[in-house]
Amino acid sequence: QVQLVESGGGLVQVGGSLRLQCTASGRTFSSYLTGWFRQAPGKEREFVAAINGGYFGNGGRLYYADAVKGRFTISGDNSKNTVYLQMNSLKLEDTAVYYCARRVGSSSSYSANEYDYWGQGTQVTVSS
Numbered sequence: 001q002v003q004l005v006e007s008g009g010g011l012v013q014v015g016g017s018l019r020l021q022c023t024a025s026g027r028t029f030s031s032y033l034t035g036w037f038r039q040a041p042g043k044e045r046e047f048v049a050a051i052n053g054g055y056f057g058n059g060g061r062l063y064y065a066d067a068v069k070g071r072f073t074i075s076g077d078n079s080k081n082t083v084y085l086q087m088n089s090l091k092l093e094d095t096a097v098y099y100c101a102r103r104v105g106s107s108s109s110y111s112a113n114e115y116d117y118w119g120q121g122t123q124v125t126v127s128s
Contacts, residue, residue, distance in 0.1 A: 002026045002117040004100045009122030012090055018124060020085040022100030030054050031106040034076065034083045035063075035115060038096035038124075045099070047110040049074040051083060054106075063108055067093075090126045097121040 008020040022034065035050035050063040051074045062074055073086040083100065101115035109115065 002102055004102060004117055004119035006098065006100045006119045006122040009098060009124045011125045011127060014090060014092060014126055014128050016090050016126070017086070017088045018090065020087065020098055020100075020122060020124075022083045022085075022119060024081045024083075024102065028054075028081075029104050031104075033103040033106065033109060033115075035101045035103065035109070036074065036083075036085045037099045037101055037112055037115075038094075039099070039121075040093075040096040043096075045112045047112070048072065048098070049085060050108065050110075051076045052106055052108075053078055053083070061108070063110070065110075087124070090124075092126050092128060094124060095126045096124060098124050 003025045005023050031054040036048040037045050039045040047065050052061045071089045076083045099121045100119040102117040103115045
C-alpha cells in the first residue's frame, strides 16, 4: 500500500500563488507516475499535472493540462518521496479540492481511473 498526504492548500486572492506538497510513504516502486487532479463542486475530477519518478521513471518527464500550462509547475524530490505543485497566477476557476495520486509504472496517464493510490485532498480557494 501507498499512503499519500497532501498539504499546502488554502485561501488566496486572484493572481496569487500557492505550493502544494504530496508526500508518499509505504510501498515503493522502481517507476511510477505521480499526478495532481482537482475537483470543483458539481464537476468531474480533472487532470492537472503529472511527473514520472523512480529509478526507471522516464527521466522525470512532466505532463500538464492545457488549462494550467505556463502557470503551474510540478516537481519532485525522489529522495524525500515528495512531489510539489507550484501554482502561480491563480484564477477563480482554479478553486477546487486538489488530490495527489500515484500510478505504478512509467506510462503517462491523464485519466483518474488509471491511478492506483489517492490522497485525501486539500482545498484550494481563489477569491476575488
